[in-house]
Amino acid sequence: MQDWWKGAVTYQVYPRSFQDSDGDGIGDLPGITARLPYLADLGVDAVWLSPFFKSPMKDMGYDVSDYTDVDPVFGTLADFDALVARAHGLGLKIIIDQVLSHSSDRHPFFAESRESRSGPKSDWYVWADPNHDGTPPTNWLSVFGGPAWTWDGRRRQFYMHNFLSSQPDFNYHNPEVQDWALSVLRFWLERGVDGFRFDTVNYYFHDRLLRRNPPDFVEKDKPEPSPYGMQYHLFDKNRPENLAWLARIRALLDEYGATSVGEVGDNHHAIRLMGEYSSPGHLHQCYSFEMFGTEYTPDYFRSRIEAFFTGAPGGWPMWAFANHDVPRQVTRWQKAGVDQDSLAKQAAALLLSFEGSICLWQGEELGQTDTELGLEELTDPQGIAFWPAPVGRDNTRTPMVWDGSAHGGFTSGHPWLPVKAPQLARNVASQSGKAGSVLEFYRRMLAFRRVSALRGGRTRFLDMPAPILGFQRGEGEAGLLCLFNLSAEEVALGFEAPLSPQGPVQNAAFGDGRLVLGPNAVIFLALVAPE
Incomplete structure (x- = not known):
């Protein structure tokens, strides 16, 4: 069915944390393949795989150094092909992440771009001269802290990075970059994927004139943990040129009957951008961080859903309550006197009753909570940079808990992040087939939907x-x-x-x-x- 994605439920798998098959403490593609029957039995329609491409792992795979190969820590291309075949045999679709707004600084294209201002790849990234006083060309900030510009002594210019300095931004004003990105998508489409989740989909273009961002119009009475939210991001993202680029992506996907999901990150205009980006001829669906906060009220949920369908009658949303970037939903919404399992089950029923498509974050079907981690246990650069402010992501990324054995059945080795007692108590084996469990409630809700x-x-x-x-x-x-x-x-x-x-x-x-x-x-x- 061509529109299978409309109203479908996608389950997000974080490969590092789902299942380790070789005992090195890191999840991998063969491990995911072995667990696909669990996801088919759960009742989801599709599986979204977070990045598994070659990467120096400065940002756990969201810094890609080779877009058409599998990082050895996760397996091989043959392992990926086997995963797709197994998923399709179980009636599951496979959606894979595409991190195309930026690459790793280890990517050969960036190495070539920084060597010369006149080489073939010189204009493939965003470069700019310093101001006359040596400061960066704009006041743009990185999501991960500090300026969005890093000085490069080879070119004697700054390069732009919305995230880590090791994640330079591609220059999508250059049509050659767009053509290359489409070739990456075609590579994976030819391998049988059913669609893509596009990371930071509103970050592709920057303002050519390099105009300064104004202060955020919501006045702050004190600095936030990250100063990024203190600017109104008019010029470093959300640019109008993005729509034409998304239309090019859609044209390619239509050739294969594949679908697309765009991640929209914005403090003020996320619902509007979701509608624009999923309007006819653009992406199929978009989601944002709108429901990733602490609000758990009737007015809030109603306002978000009504705002979308009123503003974008031709668009299509994907709603989610959690993912790999935010605290788990039970952790965010738990209050004194509220039963944790009852809250987890209500959140499932609520999300799975919304109009649109749905995305579930791995482990939520167990009623999992965030893992308390010390600074010495962190791997996430964002969490380390802003410690002790609770803006890190490792707490939600700890391994999937399959049973009550050591490390929850995730690995026979030492896990890359710990499985602690509160998480170990909520495992698949102890809930599967148990009447009243969170897992069985999810199964019933998915079947009912x-x-x-x-x-x-x-x-x-x-x-x-x-x-x-x-x-x-x-x-x-x-x-x-x-x-x-x-x-x-x-x-x-x-x-x-x-x-x-x-x-x-x-x-x-x-x-x-x-x-x-x-x-x-x-x-x-x-x-x-x-x-």
């Missing part, structure tokens, strides 16, 4: 008092009323219409025209025509 209006029905929000979030998915006999109590307090509602519970239910009871929603309640109701 696949066969109900939750996959394709349109959304109509209901005006209900907080802390109740209510909306209808679909119309007529197939329509579902979705109700959630986003609090730890019991709430009772009166209903005159005849209603019939459908699918998974948590802490909710209905009878005699009265619906009682307990803490973190979930209930789906089908409208029943009176006899």
Whole structure:
């Protein structure tokens, strides 16, 4: 089916942390292949693989030195081909990350670019002369701290990097760079991938005039842990030229019937950009960090979803509550008096009832929490740079926990990040087949979404008092009323219409025209025509 991705559920696998097959403490492609039956049984439609390409691993693979080969720590191209074949045999699609806004400074293209201002690759990266006082050409900042410019003594110029100084940005104003990037996509499409997740999709272009970013229009009363958020990023990303480039990507993907997902990172315009970038003729779908914060209220979820579909009726969202860059959802939303498992199950029901496509972060189906790590245990350059501020990413990237044995069955060696007792207690083996477990609730919700209006029905929000979030998915006999109590307090509602519970239910009871929603309640109701 050409539009299989619409309403589909994708499961994100972080290769370093999913399954180690050779005992070196790092997950790999053969390990993922061995665990694909688990994902098929879970009930997801697709698997997104974070980067596994050749890399010096300064940013754990998001600094690529060879875009068309597998890093030996993860395996070989033959291992990748075997993974794709196994996935397809199980009915799973494979989506792979593409980190095309920047490369590693170890990439041969950058080595050539920095050698000369007149060579064949001289204009493949973003270079600029210093100001007359020797300072960088603009005030642009790196997401990882400090200026977005690093001096290079060979060219006697600065080069731009939105992230680490070892991650120089490509110059997408150069059409040769675009042509090369398309050739990379074609390489993987020919190997059978079903689509791509595009990292930092709004970072491809920079302002040619190198204009200064103004201060953020939301005035800060004190410095943030990272000063990046203190600027309004008008000129170093979100540039209008991006749309034409995304259209070129879409044209190639349409040749293969492949799909695309764009990651939009922005403090102010993420929902608008999601809509623009997934409009007809551009990417198929986009997601942002909008639901990765601490807000867990009816008004917030409703406002994000309504804003998208109102502003971009022709676009398509992918919603997610967590990924490899942010704290786990239970950790973010856990409050005193709230049962952790009940919260985890409600979050699953809530996310899987949203209109659009869905992405699940590995381990969330177990109700996992972030791992507390000391500075000496960190590998993430962002976490190390901003320590002790909680802006690191290792805490959510610790290994998948398969059973209660040493290191959770992830490796027979020493894991690259530790598996600690709180995480070890939430493992696949102890939850699989256990009634009431978070894992079994996810399986039931995924099965229910696949066969109900939750996959394709349109959304109509209901005006209900907080802390109740209510909306209808679909119309007529197939329509579902979705109700959630986003609090730890019991709430009772009166209903005159005849209603019939459908699918998974948590802490909710209905009878005699009265619906009682307990803490973190979930209930789906089908409208029943009176006899």
